[in-house]
Amino acid sequence: MTANNAQIQTPGKYANVNGLKMYYEIHGAGSPLVLIHGGGSTLTTTFGGILPQLAKKHLVIAVELQAHGHSGDRDAPETFEQDADDVAELLKQINIAKADIFGFSNGGQTTMAMAIRHPERVRKLIVASAFYKREGAPAGFWTGFKNPKFSDLPQVYKDEYLKITNNPAALMNMFNKDVQRMLIFKDWPEKEIKSIQSPVLVVIGDQDLPTAEHAVEMYRLFANSRLAIIPGNHGSYMGEAMSSNSGSEVPALFVAIIEEFLAAP
Numbered sequence: 345m346t347a348n349n350a351q352i353q354t355p356g357k358y359a360n361v362n363g364l365k366m367y368y369e370i371h372g373a374g375s376p377l378v379l380i381h382g383g384g385s386t387l388t389t390t391f392g393g394i395l396p397q398l399a400k401k402h403l404v405i406a407v408e409l410q411a412h413g414h415s416g417d418r419d420a421p422e423t424f425e426q427d428a429d430d431v432a433e434l435l436k437q438i439n440i441a442k443a444d445i446f447g448f449s450n451g452g453q454t455t456m457a458m459a460i461r462h463p464e465r466v467r468k469l470i471v472a473s474a475f476y477k478r479e480g481a482p483a484g485f486w487t488g489f490k491n492p493k494f495s496d497l498p499q500v501y502k503d504e505y506l507k508i509t510n511n512p513a514a515l516m517n518m519f520n521k522d523v524q525r526m527l528i529f530k531d532w533p534e535k536e537i538k539s540i541q542s543p544v545l546v547v548i549g550d551q552d553l554p555t556a557e558h559a560v561e562m563y564r565l566f567a568n569s570r571l572a573i574i575p576g577n578h579g580s581y582m583g584e585a586m587s588s589n590s591g592s593e594v595p596a597l598f599v600a601i602i603e604e605f606l607a608a609p
Contacts, residue, residue, distance in 0.1 A: 356414065361433040362426070367414035368407045368434060372399025375606070376440050378431060379406040382449030382473075382579070383522045384501045386413035386508065390448050393583020397599045402606075405440065407431055409454070411518040414508055422521045424450070428457035432465050444606055446470040448579060449553075450522075456532075459540040468606055469540070471562070472547040473554060473578055477531035480558035492523040500585045537565040544569040545605045547598075549576040572601055 356369035369387060377398060381390035387406040391398075398404050409427045411417040420426070431454065435443060444467050447455030452474025459466045475481055488496065497519055505515045544566045548559035556573050563571040574581040576594060583595040 358414075359434050359437050361430045361437065362418075364410055364418050364430055365416035366407065366409075366430055366434060368405055368438075370438075371395060371404040371406065372402055374402045376435075376443035377402035377404050377606070378435070378443045378445045379404060380427075380431065380445065380447035380451035380454050381406075381408065381412065382451050382584075383526075384412075384497055384518065385449075385585070386501075386504050388413075389501055389504050389585035390451070390579070391582075392585065393587070394595050394599050397596070398602070401603060402444075405435070405438070405443065407434065409451075411514075411521050413505065417514070417517065417521075422525045424453045424457045424525075425461060427454040428461050431458060432462040435465055441465075442467050444468045444470070446472070446602070447474065448472045448582070448584070449474060450525075456537070456540065459542050459544075460536050463541065466542045469542050469544045470547060470602060470605070471544055472582070473549065473552050475554040475558055476537055476562060477558075478529065480554045480561075482553070482555075485553065486526075489523055489527045492519075492527075494519055498586055504585070534565060537562065538567065541567050543605075543608075545572060545602070546570070547572045547574065547581070547601075549574055549578060549581050551575075551577045553578045570605060572598075574598060574601075 356367050359366050379387060379391045381387050387408055391406060408415040410422050442465055445455045445458050452471040455469050455471055459469055478486060502515060546559050546563045546569055548556050550556060550573055563569050580587040581594050581598050
């Protein structure tokens with residue numbers, strides 16, 4: 345099967361947003377909920393474990409960002425700001441005036457950038473396993489970006505990307521752009537976090553990559569927020585592709601927490 349045929353047969357659609365051929369899928373019906381995946385990932389590797397449950401009550405719009413998954417690339421670095429602008433433009437094109445936004449890991453930073461740059465498009469936010477400053481992650485996390493190794497990219501992410509594109513050069517391009525974004529990451533000003541007025545659910549695993557202490561700090565900075573510290577590591581609480589316990593009932597509990605947060609006045 346060629347890469348083009350693989351893309352034609354996907355259930356998703358494409359939109360031209362800010363010069364990017366952006367892939368997205370729509371599932372279910374109900375109130376709009378945008379899903380924003382993590383770095384190196386796709387909508388399936390990040391959200392595949394819970395997307396069917398979320399689609400029971402929501403019109404789920406699951407996106408793939410610049411250089412990731414089915415989406416194209418542009419001759420520019422990846423930035424959280426540009427990702428946020430791309431998602432906002434997509435929502436405009438598909439006539440979604442306002443939506444709840446759920447971002448995991450790097451997608452959590454994009455979610456916060458959405459609320460800062462496009463507050464009119466945002467109802468509520470779910471910011472999961474993300475950080476806004478460097479001390480929110482262990483020192484060893486940052487050291488790794490000074491001497492990045494392609495072998496450190498989880499194999500499940502490589503396999504999923506190549507299943508979609510059959511393009512090893514594009515996979516390496518994504519890896520390099522993801523690394524560069526983290527290599528130059530600078531702390532976000534607290535005033536930007538405080539400026540977010542939408543209700544926020546901050547989510548962290550008790551053995552996550554970002555620290556629980558940092559999640560509490562973020563929770564206290566947001567003007568209107570709730571906090572969930574859930575047993576698990578980076579994404580295991582939502583059945584992310586790296587999760588080792590496929591039989592866990594925690595993802596179902598997490599979906600229940602999300603639904604109660606989104607349904608609250």
